[in-house]
Amino acid sequence: MKLKGNAWKFGADVDTDRIIPARYLNTSDSAELAKHCMEDEDPAFAAKVRSGDIIAADKNFGCGSSREHAPIAIKAAGVSCVIAKSFARIFYRNAFNMGLPILESEDAPDSIATGDIVAVDTALGEITNVTKGLRFKARPIPPFMQGLVAAGGLLEFIKKTGVGLN
């Protein structure tokens, strides 16, 4: 998958309460969740973000709660991909399971500032800061998880393989 968009830069340990505050968890409607995406970090984010934009963040992105509402809100807000130095593990699983492309890179986030144009090739694991003319290699995605992405998420993977459907 090749993606290109305007970058939004965030710091370290962005928790799921900042991605989607719990006061909005009384719904799982993705359009409703998208309206409040990153609200406590930047109240204007949902209004400013454009379809295809890319989030870049420091370490431990998505820490805290298991709420799948977090990647759902990000995806529904139009964000095409999240790049971070590392992800909290439940967020990492959730993103693959529900089909939000994410990439881990130790170096790329430091080079990216809000407003930079960033291009990503998820198959090759390549991140390019087009604005600054810098290229980075993302940490490889395990083959099994590539399979999840190719199938379109965990449940589609299960449906395709037919395991345990009763």
Place this chain on the structure above:
Amino acid sequence: MSPKIRPLTITEKILARHAGVKEVTPGELINAEVDIALGNDVTAPIAIHEFKRIGAKKVFNRNKVVLVPDHFTPNKDIKSANQCKILHDFAKEQKLTHYYEGGEVGVEHALLPEKGVVVPGDLVIGADSHTCTYGGLGAFSTGVGSTDLAAAMITGRLWFKVPETMRFVFKGRLNKWVGGKDLILHVIGEIGVDGALYRAMEFTGPAIDNLGMDSRLAMCNMAIEAGAKSGIIAPDKITRAYVAGRAERPYKFYSSDEGAQYCETLEYDCLEIEPKVAMPHLPSNTKNISEVGKITIDQVVIGSCTNGRLEDLAVAARILKGKKTAKNCRLIIIPATPFIYAQAMKKGWFDIFLKAGAVISPPTCGPCLGGHMGVLAAGERAVATTNRNFIGRMGDVKSEVYLTNPAVAAATAVKGRIAHPDEVV
């Protein structure tokens, strides 16, 4: 002769058993059987939606899919009520044996061990990050998302990456007023909120051997706040006494082999650990209570899946007996389950709490995640026995949460500022 198996950690043994293999290695991806798959009123609606969307008709085992609407219950608004109804209807349709509502529901991670639904040696997944609590019983348990829960509800299995294990050895005896909460806050303060990322945390040592079950559950509960996949304590005679008369199913005690491999071992002398306070806005932002200084507090919350159990309410009652909460400081006490609620009443603690000026809430997650039953206004500060103090966690984005053990929380309510229990008792 079969080849000799390398020494394994307790976590590796439980995972291997559930994957149907003799041994597993950190980093390996496995597909393992799940003993309990858990969801709540925030996460299960998405899982149930996905379950239906993919065309599934029946859960893999109606005794093993557990639904606990505890976050926004008693239903706080119409949207929450609609979410809860999805669980209610699904539980009825699927004839789930472990569905709780009304006067039977409690905070999930207090309720399930108490009722013996989760037992030692289990592999448990839950669409709630604090599912790691059950490590206190010697089970492997980990938080997942709603799609994972849907997959487990359908197939009874889930994929896992076998984690490396970090070992934490606690030596010596606990100081007065120090509990499991302080030990885990101390660890998180040392290693950071991603200090155990993707790893299992194994707590051991003489201080753990003497630690009560409520404190063990509190420690494993907060493993996620260090980024860990799971936390675990090897079961022993304290575990045996706890599960006796509760366990719904046969259970198995696992323990780590001599020579098992740890990616890191950290040792702590408990004599050096005093009651801790996690300052805003991260659980790792810890200080010793003696270093906190004068911080006035508007609200104290004693409850949650971390510290809403009997041991926690007992210490709060001990401190609050004959005392009043400070003027301008609200105290909210939330017994985590109906059983704990009834016990606290029977033991006379409700009298103590009410005379002190506390509000006693029905069991709920409520204010812990800023849901209801005690949400903070802009500029307000709370001390809470809960597990997270992220920005806006308990209410307004300009409010603050300080995490402590129940003794410090109770003393704080009396003084109206963060206080050491010795100042009150």
